[in-house]
Amino acid sequence: MTPPRTSYPKQDIRVLLLEGISQTAVDAFQAAGYSQIELHDKSLPEAALKRAVAGAHLVGIRSRTQLSAEVLAEARRLIAVGCFCIGTNQVDLEAAELAGIPVFNAPYSNTRSVAELVIAEAILLMRGIPRRNAECHRGGWSKSAAGSHEVRGKTLGIVGYGHIGTQVGVLAESLGMQVLFHDIEAKLSLGNAHAAAGLHDLLAHSDVVSLHVPETTATQGMFGAAEIAAMKPGAHLLNASRGSVVDIDALAAALREGRLGGAAVDVFPVEPKGKDEAFESPLRGLDNVILTPHVGGSTLEAQDNIGLEVAAKLIRYSDNGSTLSAVNFPEVALPGHEGSRRILHIHRNVPGVLSQANDLFREHGINIDGQYLRTDSNVGYVVIDVTASERQAEDLKSALAAIPGTLRTRVLY
Numbered sequence: 001m002t003p004p005r006t007s008y009p010k011q012d013i014r015v016l017l018l019e020g021i022s023q024t025a026v027d028a029f030q031a032a033g034y035s036q037i038e039l040h041d042k043s044l045p046e047a048a049l050k051r052a053v054a055g056a057h058l059v060g061i062r063s064r065t066q067l068s069a070e071v072l073a074e075a076r077r078l079i080a081v082g083c084f085c086i087g088t089n090q091v092d093l094e095a096a097e098l099a100g101i102p103v104f105n106a107p108y109s110n111t112r113s114v115a116e117l118v119i120a121e122a123i124l125l126m127r128g129i130p131r132r133n134a135e136c137h138r139g140g141w142s143k144s145a146a147g148s149h150e151v152r153g154k155t156l157g158i159v160g161y162g163h164i165g166t167q168v169g170v171l172a173e174s175l176g177m178q179v180l181f182h183d184i185e186a187k188l189s190l191g192n193a194h195a196a197a198g199l200h201d202l203l204a205h206s207d208v209v210s211l212h213v214p215e216t217t218a219t220q221g222m223f224g225a226a227e228i229a230a231m232k233p234g235a236h237l238l239n240a241s242r243g244s245v246v247d248i249d250a251l252a253a254a255l256r257e258g259r260l261g262g263a264a265v266d267v268f269p270v271e272p273k274g275k276d277e278a279f280e281s282p283l284r285g286l287d288n289v290i291l292t293p294h295v296g297g298s299t300l301e302a303q304d305n306i307g308l309e310v311a312a313k314l315i316r317y318s319d320n321g322s323t324l325s326a327v328n329f330p331e332v333a334l335p336g337h338e339g340s341r342r343i344l345h346i347h348r349n350v351p352g353v354l355s356q357a358n359d360l361f362r363e364h365g366i367n368i369d370g371q372y373l374r375t376d377s378n379v380g381y382v383v384i385d386v387t388a389s390e391r392q393a394e395d396l397k398s399a400l401a402a403i404p405g406t407l408r409t410r411v412l413y
Ligand SMILES: NC(=O)C1=CN([C@@H]2O[C@H](COP(=O)(O)OP(=O)(O)OC[C@H]3O[C@@H](n4cnc5c(N)ncnc54)[C@H](O)[C@@H]3O)[C@@H](O)[C@H]2O)C=CC1
Pocket: 086, 087, 107, 110, 111, 114, 159, 160, 161, 162, 163, 164, 165, 182, 183, 184, 185, 212, 213, 214, 215, 216, 218, 219, 222, 240, 241, 242, 266, 267, 294, 295, 296, 297, 298
């Protein structure tokens, strides 16, 4: 079956996928009729990124690519961005919205992978395995129970009790751990987990502390020397959230001085762009630290599911206009539009735009079959289904594009 025609022919829509996004995404785009797909296995340096996004209509990234306002300013053809991961802190979401570009992500697909890694690390740290592993590699043989503990009966403190934090809690309870959590939102406790009275209360009672907050202005640097000092002596810290959350120098000092028993760190304030760049960190060389290269969500299962999930969201927006589950944009869920032309108009949310748009339809003598509108404080997104010839729809699109405040206009056939 020939795919439905879009105002811009699908074979001319350019998809740019960075950072080794799964083949499942490529397959999904191809199955939907998108053939121009450019793939890169790592993130691009800023100048190359600007050049690449300038020619792209759909861009897929993971956590490493910074889509700043400056980069987005080059992306004049860009229709939508897909973050093939959970975090969207690497994108200037407001700049994207003000440019009329919805951003999508995969809020669930890698959560189990992170939770499994965290539980494995908690067990390894409580047994002192990172140090013993390092010693064996050097020919040592410290066969001793000193400093080794079962996790059963110990307390795990979870900071950020969201999709990942709750799963970590459930898995930890199945191992017989007691679970405390701290969140800025009121959260339903799963199992026998208890909300701590506050962050410092959690720190005072936990044998292992695991961070699962997003990067926000409030979480940047939230775990500094004071929080580390408030942890139980010999406790362990796990960070698979974002590198900016923890003061890495304060953590390195506490580990060197033996105030903390150990740490497992997956995310860093500065991460290499790819294999060719060296990883620098004050935590390197510390035997009581598990260092991993931001692989919390990197399992084949998670990546394959993320590829499908985010590609489907980008395709749905490109083909149908639905912004359902966009993280920065008014959400409009749309039915199919067989038999109608669908006109998409994204505009700054200023008074009068909608009435001018409606006037245009009257002036052009075009009846509106369906109209969908959502706004937030920055933008309005109006979708209008009309019975009109291709020519009439294109004329309307040009007239709509001339309304002051218009950010983007598209016609879907
Ligand atoms: N290492 C890796 O490969 C991966 C890392 N991540 C990171 O993990 C983060 C969390 O993921 P999810 O659990 O899916 O997100 P989520 O949004 O479901 O949960 C985050 C929780 O943190 C809470 N929170 C926000 N600010 C807080 C604060 N200042 N203090 C305490 N709690 C706060 C929120 O209320 C929410 O309950 C992501 O934003 C991402 O940065 C996610 C996937 C993979």
